[in-house]
Amino acid sequence: MDKDLDSRFERLEKALSGMIDTLAKNNPSEKVAEELVTAEADLFEALKLLEQHQKNLERIQQLRHETALYDAKIKEIATSLWNMRKELKAVPTTAEPPSGKKNQFTTAELLAYARRISRNTLPLPGVTNGVDMSAAGPSNQSTEPEDSFRLQSQPTQTQTPNTSFNLSFTGIAVGTPGGTSSAPTPNTATDTQQTTQLPPSQPPKTTAEDKLPQHLKPAINPLQNAAFHPWPTEAQIRSGALASIQRLVDAGIDPKGYDPEEEERRRKAEEQARREAEERARQEREAAERRMREERERMARERELARQRELEAAGGLDRRDSVAVGREKPKQFTFLGADDDDDDEDEDD
Amino acid sequence: MESGPMSVDSAALDPPALPADGANEPKYGGHSRFELELEFVQSLANPQYLNYLASRKFLSNPAFVAYLDYLQYWTRPPYLKYLTFPTATLKMLELLQQEKFRQDIISPDLAHAMMLEWMKTAVEWHREG
Numbered sequence: 007m008d009k010d011l012d013s014r015f016e017r018l019e020k021a022l023s024g025m026i027d028t029l030a031k032n033n034p035s036e037k038v039a040e041e042l043v044t045a046e047a048d049l050f051e052a053l054k055l056l057e058q059h060q061k062n063l064e065r066i067q068q069l070r071h072e073t074a075l076y077d078a079k080i081k082e083i084a085t086s087l088w089n090m091r092k093e094l095k096a097v098p099t100t101a102e103p104p105s106g107k108k109n110q111f112t113t114a115e116l117l118a119y120a121r122r123i124s125r126n127t128l129p130l131p132g133v134t135n136g137v138d139m140s141a142a143g144p145s146n147q148s149t150e151p152e153d154s155f156r157l158q159s160q161p162t163q164t165q166t167p168n169t170s171f172n173l174s175f176t177g178i179a180v181g182t183p184g185g186t187s188s189a190p191t192p193n194t195a196t197d198t199q200q201t202t203q204l205p206p207s208q209p210p211k212t213t214a215e216d217k218l219p220q221h222l223k224p225a226i227n228p229l230q231n232a233a234f235h236p237w238p239t240e241a242q243i244r245s246g247a248l249a250s251i252q253r254l255v256d257a258g259i260d261p262k263g264y265d266p267e268e269e270e271r272r273r274k275a276e277e278q279a280r281r282e283a284e285e286r287a288r289q290e291r292e293a294a295e296r297r298m299r300e301e302r303e304r305m306a307r308e309r310e311l312a313r314q315r316e317l318e319a320a321g322g323l324d325r326r327d328s329v330a331v332g333r334e335k336p337k338q339f340t341f342l343g344a345d346d347d348d349d350d351e352d353e354d355d
Numbered sequence: 356m357e358s359g360p361m362s363v364d365s366a367a368l369d370p371p372a373l374p375a376d377g378a379n380e381p382k383y384g385g386h387s388r389f390e391l392e393l394e395f396v397q398s399l400a401n402p403q404y405l406n407y408l409a410s411r412k413f414l415s416n417p418a419f420v421a422y423l424d425y426l427q428y429w430t431r432p433p434y435l436k437y438l439t440f441p442t443a444t445l446k447m448l449e450l451l452q453q454e455k456f457r458q459d460i461i462s463p464d465l466a467h468a469m470m471l472e473w474m475k476t477a478v479e480w481h482r483e484g
Contacts, residue, residue, distance in 0.1 A: 119436055126440045129477050236473055237400035237443045246394050251384040261384035268385065
């Protein structure tokens with residue numbers, strides 16, 4: 007570019023100097039003048055080209071700058087992506103498996119749990135009905151027998167469920183008047199609703215209670231002494247495992263590794279083993295006695311045989327008689343009779 | 356555990372093994388740690404018992420407070436489902452993490468008020484239902 011521009015510039019200079027020469031010599035030449043004009047036009051063209059060139063260069067530089075900028079941005083995004091990926095990969099390995107596993111439950115499990123906790127979360131409907139009824143005055147809609155029942159048995163009926171409920175609730179009756187007065191008062195407003203909400207089993211129950219004598223009424227009231235506790239009672243705590251450990255500690259036994267059931271089992275096993283050993287010893291003793299008895303009998307028999315043989319060897323006169331005596335011992339004592347028989351036989355012979 | 360000596364440096368423990376996979380757990384008086392802690396955390400639901408513990412200065416013992424913090428594993432699965440008194444137990448465990456409640460429960464009036472409040476809630480729930 008520079009060379010091209012230089013040559014054109016040179017050409018213009020040359021044309022200009024030629025023009026000046028011709029003018030100085032006072033001999034202007036049209037040809038030289040034209041050459042000067044074309045050279046000038048040429049130079050202008052070259053200058054325009056140069057301008058364009060410069061602009062392009064500037065544009066190129068700008069673009070280069072931009073690409074560098076974008077490159078940096080891309081690089082940054084790529085690194086942040088990589089970092090994020092790394093983080094993501096690091097996170098689920100610890101968080102995902104437990105959360106997926108530990109909260110799984112089936113409907114059956116849920117229902118079983120609901121059934122198990124239901125008696126500890128809210129009292130049975132009847133228990134609170136008793137409390138509500140305590141504040142209720144005679145209702146407008148009540149029929150004749152129910153009304154009379156109310157009038158007649160209000161003292162007991164109102165007292166029993168209410169006090170039992172309160173007592174069970176507060177454990178030791180500490181300032182119950184506050185509770186009895188504060189709890190029932192709002193019920194008077196909704197009294198009629200309350201009576202309509204009572205279960206349909208209410209009328210037969212009232213008639214049955216109506217006929218019964220006063221002292222038997224609590225016996226057929228299923229709500230008598232109904233207790234509700236949303237927490238373990240003192241009695242339950244006192245009869246629990248912790249209390250039993252406390253008893254062990256009080257007895258000077260280290261509860262660690264000590265299992266009363268295990269101890270009981272071991273004691274029973276020892277007892278059993280002892281009893282079995284006794285049984286075995288007894289059986290052995292009996293067997294030995296039996297053996298001894300048999301031995302003695304055998305010796306007696308042998309002695310008997312030996313005696314008979316002796317008798318046979320010594321006697322020999324009346325063999326038949328002696329054999330008969332040896333065989334049939336009782337006849338030995340009925341000597342005369344036997345002898346008579348023998349004599350008879352002899353006579354027959 | 357009710358009145359046993361407690362030292363501040365008792366080691367922090369992981370929650371006990373579940374009954375299903377804790378066959379070889381060491382036993383204390385015939386009971387596993389799981390059983391004992393389940394019983395204890397539910398006993399804490401009884402306001403009277405808390406009042407008793409407060410009166411015996413347990414609730415101001417740093418070791419006991421740390422133990423109460425440790426017992427919070429009962430608020431999460433898989434232990435949560437073993438609570439049979441969930442409502443009161445969870446609420447009391449939450450309250451017991453507060454210093455103010457630990458101080459206030461020493462008053463029998465508060466314990467009694469809590470009981471009455473619970474009874475009132477039960478009665479009103481049935482009326483609404």
